[in-house]
Amino acid sequence: MKTERSTHGAVPTARPRTLAQKVWEDHLVAKGEDGSPDLIYIDLHIMHEVTSPQAFDGLRVAGRPVRRPDLTIATEDHNTPTVDILNRIADTTSRTQIETLRRNAKEFGIRLHPLGDAEQGIVHVVGPQLGLTQPGITVVCGDSHTSTHGAFGAIAFGIGTSEVEHVLATQTLAIKPFKTMAINVDGTLREGVTAKDIILAVIAKIGTGGGAGYVLEYRGSAIEALSMEGRMTICNMSIEAGARAGMVAPDEKTFAYLEGRDHAPIGEDWDAALDHWRTLRTDDDAVFDAEVSIDADTLEPFVTWGTNPGQGVSLSGVVPEPSEFADPNDRQAAERALEYMALEAGRPLKSIPVDVVFMGSCTNSRIEDLRAFTSVIAGRQKAEGVRVMVVPGSARVRLEAEAEGLDRIITDFGAEWRFAGCSMCLGMNPDQLEPGQRCASTSNRNFEGRQGKGGRTHLVSPLVAAATAVRGTLSSPSDLDPPAASTTQGTAQQPQEVTV
Numbered sequence: 001m002k003t004e005r006s007t008h009g010a011v012p013t014a015r016p017r018t019l020a021q022k023v024w025e026d027h028l029v030a031k032g033e034d035g036s037p038d039l040i041y042i043d044l045h046i047m048h049e050v051t052s053p054q055a056f057d058g059l060r061v062a063g064r065p066v067r068r069p070d071l072t073i074a075t076e077d078h079n080t081p082t083v084d085i086l087n088r089i090a091d092t093t094s095r096t097q098i099e100t101l102r103r104n105a106k107e108f109g110i111r112l113h114p115l116g117d118a119e120q121g122i123v124h125v126v127g128p129q130l131g132l133t134q135p136g137i138t139v140v141c142g143d144s145h146t147s148t149h150g151a152f153g154a155i156a157f158g159i160g161t162s163e164v165e166h167v168l169a170t171q172t173l174a175i176k177p178f179k180t181m182a183i184n185v186d187g188t189l190r191e192g193v194t195a196k197d198i199i200l201a202v203i204a205k206i207g208t209g210g211g212a213g214y215v216l217e218y219r220g221s222a223i224e225a226l227s228m229e230g231r232m233t234i235c236n237m238s239i240e241a242g243a244r245a246g247m248v249a250p251d252e253k254t255f256a257y258l259e260g261r262d263h264a265p266i267g268e269d270w271d272a273a274l275d276h277w278r279t280l281r282t283d284d285d286a287v288f289d290a291e292v293s294i295d296a297d298t299l300e301p302f303v304t305w306g307t308n309p310g311q312g313v314s315l316s317g318v319v320p321e322p323s324e325f326a327d328p329n330d331r332q333a334a335e336r337a338l339e340y341m342a343l344e345a346g347r348p349l350k351s352i353p354v355d356v357v358f359m360g361s362c363t364n365s366r367i368e369d370l371r372a373f374t375s376v377i378a379g380r381q382k383a384e385g386v387r388v389m390v391v392p393g394s395a396r397v398r399l400e401a402e403a404e405g406l407d408r409i410i411t412d413f414g415a416e417w418r419f420a421g422c423s424m425c426l427g428m429n430p431d432q433l434e435p436g437q438r439c440a441s442t443s444n445r446n447f448e449g450r451q452g453k454g455g456r457t458h459l460v461s462p463l464v465a466a467a468t469a470v471r472g473t474l475s476s477p478s479d480l481d482p483p484a485a486s487t488t489q490g491t492a493q494q495p496q497e498v499t500v
């Protein structure tokens with residue numbers, strides 16, 4: 001995809017810059033004067049059925065075409081069922097949303113990956129998988145978790161429906177530059193601790209509003225050690241810390257992930273791209289507007305106990321006492337959350353039983369997430385009475401998982417193996433919790449009713465989700481292992497295990 005903007009680094013500058021500043025300045029069409037927004041060029045616009053209908057209506061009324069259909073791509077994800085996907089969608093609103101997107105894509109010449117297509121899936125899984133998400137580009141979507149794409153060193157953020165219309169019409173966006181915040185995560189993660197635990201710990205530390213107005217740059221040895229999937233998990237949840245965007249500087253892992261993907265540059269273009277991408281790092285002397293540090297060595301698996309993603313603690317801990325919160329608002333929020341979650345302060349988190357385990361969402365539904373999940377459940381049986389749903393992020397992830405035999409591990413375990421989509425991440429499709437049900441979920445939001453009216457959500461990593469599915473109570477894989485002295489699996493200490 002060739003865009004219309006001038007050469008990379010068009011704004012000559014000697015001052016040390018952060019990664020975000022470099023990418024931003026590289027996309028400036030017009031600099032805003034006196035505090036008014038900048039106009040920036042958008043390289044990639046991804047769309048789904050929920051936030052696009054009014055934007056297309058606006059274009060129709062104005063008689064305007066889409067300026068760059070070739071930089072625009074749509075997929076169906078939120079309203080889609082994850083079983084019987086080729087049947088007529090039963091719910092009228094969902095069906096209308098999907099049919100409207102199909103009509104709009106056809107009328108405006110936009111590439112759409114519908115249900116049943118090999119590239120259909122959650123919008124934030126599809127972009128990277130096709131190699132559309134690349135270092136140094138700008139990515140927007142009418143969806144807050146667009147921050148996911150920042151894992152490649154892109155500036156990627158969610159926009160509202162009127163902005164979607166603006167981007168469709170002009171391929172530009174008027175927006176003020178973000179302030180920059182460094183999130184330094186140094187050290188080595190212990191076994192069983194993952195990217196999801198890092199980001200839950202970051203949000204617990206800075207709060208759900210801590211990142212407001214900033215683009216977060218995750219850096220440090222623990223971030224460098226993560227796979228691209230792990231980096232996507234972290235950037236995905238930047239919005240839950242209040243930030244519109246999160247980024248990781250691209251490195252050899254990024255390039256290796258991209259090479260050979262459908263839309264990755266090839267030949268000389270690849271070499272030229274690499275030369276540019278290698279410049280996309282925060283300069284040594286650059287100064288961030290804010291910095292936060294997290295010690296990776298001491299992190300443990302994390303779990304949320306409340307109704308916002310900042311209300312999280314180590315899984316080995318207890319439900320906190322609201323009076324521990326100094327801020328009266330936090331105290332009140334904790335009281336209300338405990339009531340909604342039907343939990344009492346002081347209760348060990350590992351004693352909490354769940355009804356459902358949801359393994360999916362744009363936070364954790366890529367192939368590596370499924371590998372992590374199945375590595376724990378392989379050869380075991382799910383806890384009795386617990387419903388376990390495994391939903392790949394895209395049709396391609398589903399195919400990959402099946403080629404590796406992961407689907408067999410999942411169904412042998414007693415879990416449901418579904419088709420791709422947002423599924424139980426939010427209550428916009430048939431996959432929902434019943435009122436009062438409690439769920440360990442690998443998704444990113446635990447708001448009241450998020451997974452279905454009256455449902456209760458505990459956000460966890462795929463490893464914790466898997467161990468919880470085995471034991472039926474919030475657990476980490478280390479709870480499943482035999483004592484250190486023994487290496488035998490399926491012994492008397494683990495009656496829940498079934499040897500195959």
Ligand SMILES: CC(C)[C@H](C(=O)O)[C@@H](O)C(=O)O
Pocket residue numbers: 050051078142143144145158426
């Ligand atoms: C429906 C969509 C606008 C929304 C978002 O912006 O994030 C959804 O994806 C979510 O996760 O809540």
Ligand code: SF4
Pocket residue numbers: 077078122123143145361362363421422425426443444
């Ligand atoms: S999976 Fe969840 S968070 Fe991601 S886009 Fe879909 S609804 Fe939003």
